[in-house]
Amino acid sequence: MSILIDKNTRLLVQGITGNEGLFHTQQMVAYGTNVVAGVRPGKGGEWVLEGKIPVFDSAKIAIEATGANTGVIFVPARFASDAIFEEADAGLPLIVCITEGIPVQDMMRVRNYLDQKGVRLVGPNCPGLLTPGEAKVGIIPGDIAIPGNVGVVSRSGTLTYEVLYALKEFGMGATTCVGIGGDPINGTNFIDVLGMFEADPYTEKIVLIGEIGGTDEEKAAEFIADQMTKPVVAFIAGQTAPPGKRMGHAGAIVEGGSGLAADKIRAFEAVGVRVASHPEKIPNLLR
Amino acid sequence: MKLQEYQSKQIFSKYGIPIPKGRVAATANEAKHIAEELGGRVVIKSQVLVGGRGKAGGILLAKNPQQAEQVAAQILAMEIKGLPVRKVLVDQAADIETEIYLGITNDRAARKPVMMASAAGGVDIEQVASETPEKIVKVHIDPLLGLRDYQARDLAAGIDLPRDQWRTFEQIARGLWQAYKGNDASLAEINPLVITSDHHLVALDGKMVLDDNALFRHPDLAEMRDLDIEAEAEVEARRHDLSFIKLDGQIGCMVNGAGLAMATMDIIKHFGGEPANFLDIGGGASSEKVAAALRIILSDSNVKAVLFNIFGGITRCDEVARGIVTALGEVKTQVPMVVRLVGTNAEEGRQILANANMITAKTLADAAQKAVAASRGGSSL
Numbered sequence: 196m197s198i199l200i201d202k203n204t205r206l207l208v209q210g211i212t213g214n215e216g217l218f219h220t221q222q223m224v225a226y227g228t229n230v231v232a233g234v235r236p237g238k239g240g241e242w243v244l245e246g247k248i249p250v251f252d253s254a255k256i257a258i259e260a261t262g263a264n265t266g267v268i269f270v271p272a273r274f275a276s277d278a279i280f281e282e283a284d285a286g287l288p289l290i291v292c293i294t295e296g297i298p299v300q301d302m303m304r305v306r307n308y309l310d311q312k313g314v315r316l317v318g319p320n321c322p323g324l325l326t327p328g329e330a331k332v333g334i335i336p337g338d339i340a341i342p343g344n345v346g347v348v349s350r351s352g353t354l355t356y357e358v359l360y361a362l363k364e365f366g367m368g369a370t371t372c373v374g375i376g377g378d379p380i381n382g383t384n385f386i387d388v389l390g391m392f393e394a395d396p397y398t399e400k401i402v403l404i405g406e407i408g409g410t411d412e413e414k415a416a417e418f419i420a421d422q423m424t425k426p427v428v429a430f431i432a433g434q435t436a437p438p439g440k441r442m443g444h445a446g447a448i449v450e451g452g453s454g455l456a457a458d459k460i461r462a463f464e465a466v467g468v469r470v471a472s473h474p475e476k477i478p479n480l481l482r
Numbered sequence: 483m484k485l486q487e488y489q490s491k492q493i494f495s496k497y498g499i500p501i502p503k504g505r506v507a508a509t510a511n512e513a514k515h516i517a518e519e520l521g522g523r524v525v526i527k528s529q530v531l532v533g534g535r536g537k538a539g540g541i542l543l544a545k546n547p548q549q550a551e552q553v554a555a556q557i558l559a560m561e562i563k564g565l566p567v568r569k570v571l572v573d574q575a576a577d578i579e580t581e582i583y584l585g586i587t588n589d590r591a592a593r594k595p596v597m598m599a600s601a602a603g604g605v606d607i608e609q610v611a612s613e614t615p616e617k618i619v620k621v622h623i624d625p626l627l628g629l630r631d632y633q634a635r636d637l638a639a640g641i642d643l644p645r646d647q648w649r650t651f652e653q654i655a656r657g658l659w660q661a662y663k664g665n666d667a668s669l670a671e672i673n674p675l676v677i678t679s680d681h682h683l684v685a686l687d688g689k690m691v692l693d694d695n696a697l698f699r700h701p702d703l704a705e706m707r708d709l710d711i712e713a714e715a716e717v718e719a720r721r722h723d724l725s726f727i728k729l730d731g732q733i734g735c736m737v738n739g740a741g742l743a744m745a746t747m748d749i750i751k752h753f754g755g756e757p758a759n760f761l762d763i764g765g766g767a768s769s770e771k772v773a774a775a776l777r778i779i780l781s782d783s784n785v786k787a788v789l790f791n792i793f794g795g796i797t798r799c800d801e802v803a804r805g806i807v808t809a810l811g812e813v814k815t816q817v818p819m820v821v822r823l824v825g826t827n828a829e830e831g832r833q834i835l836a837n838a839n840m841i842t843a844k845t846l847a848d849a850a851q852k853a854v855a856a857s858r859g860g861s862s863l
Contacts (some may be wrong), residue, residue: 209528299588303594304626305648322795351745352739352740352741353737354744357846409590442727443743443762474846475846
């Protein structure tokens with residue numbers, strides 16, 4: 196069992212004919228994900244992956260034809276916010292945006308619009324979702340995780356892989372892994388996912404991977420104290436990051452004395468969340 | 483990307499915000515000519531991208547063109563917080579009655595832009611915010627609707643602005659919102675916005691920070707980037723589309739992914755070392771990119787060891803390994819290197835590096851400990 200995606204996911208891939216889109220569609224299909232449609236304006240009527248997946252001109256037509264219920268976006272940053280608006284207007288309740296580098300003001304408009312419509316967005320600038328053994332939506336390598344009872348939520352990409360891999364080495368698996376992305380404005384936050392894991396009967400413990408910048412980890416700590424019964428283990432990246440410098444992710448920056456790793460670690464420890472000193476210590480803390 | 487004061491004020495002016503008469507000069511002689519044109523007292527302001535210019539002596543008054551020349555020469559010879567002054571702004575001096583703050587920025591927690599005003603302008607607004615937050619009035623702007631007129635009036639009333647100034651203040655607030663929106667700024671700030679002795683509102687100082695991710699929409703603004711303020715290695719890194727930040731430690735790091743790069747720096751510190759840099763080679767990096775990254779790391783003479791931590795996903799470990807071999811063929815170095823490859827094509831990568839005389843590691847902790855030991859000269863292969 197899982198959250199957000201499973202065997203019943205019917206996936207639409209926006210930007211399916213691009214290099215990244217096609218490569219990862221192949222990977223998702225190989226993993227067993229039910230990819231039902233692709234979208235690329237101007238290429239409607241074509242097929243990809245040896246005629247297995249039909250391509251449509253718009254999300255609306257694709258959904259009408261295939262009954263897609265989840266969208267994933269691989270289009271370049273300058274077109275990505277439009278792709279999100281398109282999928283939301285076409286009626287998809289869950290959209291995963293992998294694209295990195297979307298302008299912040301675009302994302303503010305997107306997020307405020309989606310909140311009014313009640314559409315869930317995961318990302319942008321994220322590795323996507325993986326429910327081991329059932330489906331993957333995005334770019335998380337499938338072979339680094341096994342099914343299990345740990346829910347994983349992370350602001351990072353490859354660091355998430357590191358953690359999944361460390362869990363696997365210890366024989367631990369995941370219900371679902373959710374990469375929420377490293378941008379300052381994103382669709383889904385830690386507390387949204389923590390709430391879903393708390394409600395999911397198959398998730399018994401949770402790993403949260405945060406990083407410097409913003410106050411989402413502090414809010415997560417509050418939420419854990421108030422609303423959660425399941426144990427949570429955390430890791431925070433960026434303890435050595437200097438203030439005022441953006442550490443790769445647009446959201447990972449220490450500004451005006453806030454967003455420090457030390458504050459986040461303190462907030463978690465204050466509510467009984469154990470914080471790993473480095474990623475490979477996480478499996479031990481979960482025992 | 484930060485803009486200089488004169489660039490920010492030029493943009494403000496396009497959106498109908500009143501600014502002082504003035505121009506930018508690169509030489510003392512130019513400054514003198516501008517002062518002659520303006521007539522009367524002028525203020526000479528160093529154009530560097532750091533705060534505290536005034537306190538450092540980088541903003542001075544001049545009574546006449548001769549003095550303007552003298553003062554400009556003095557300021558142009560300065561370095562402020564390590565940055566050379568290459569330009570000065572020569573502005574007509576204003577008779578200031580009141581100093582106000584007006585700014586707009588992204589509130590990431592509210593996921594909306596926030597416009598802020600304060601009657602306590604002129605000084606460090608962050609200090610006002612932390613010590614006397616009640617002196618700052620805020621309105622959140624719906625990004626889909628834009629700034630409403632009543633919100634601008636609420637700000638004016640909130641800072642007890644005289645009523646006869648409300649209409650002009652509203653225009654300035656609207657202009658600032660449009661400058662922020664129209665240029666994809668993450669910060670647009672007027673500090674101070676002054677009321678002059680003859681009751682005019684004027685933006686005396688201006689600051690804008692632009693969203694790097696949106697510069698594709700503003701090629702004219704992208705050209706304004708001031709390369710002086712960045713370390714040479716950082717400029718070189720951007721040329722290769724690498725995310726690089728120089729730090730002061732001894733262990734160079736090459737990692738794929740920003741979060742993992744930060745975690746790698748942290749674990750180096752955890753085992754008693756100091757990272758020399760943050761470097762994210764990004765997803766799917768080519769061997770050319772890896773080679774460029776290694777050259778940049780090795781150009782720092784403080785680097786006593788290099789740690790490669792590659793978790794292959796989109797990035798293929800064999801491709802990274804080829805890049806390392808290429809770079810080592812070009813750059814002769816005695817610096818010990820520790821490499822950890824996991825994930826896509828890790829085995830192929832390890833074979834490529836088998837003859838490269840590198841220290842290998844299986845786990846992240848093992849890699850960090852070996853790098854720390856190697857940086858102290860205590861390595862064994």
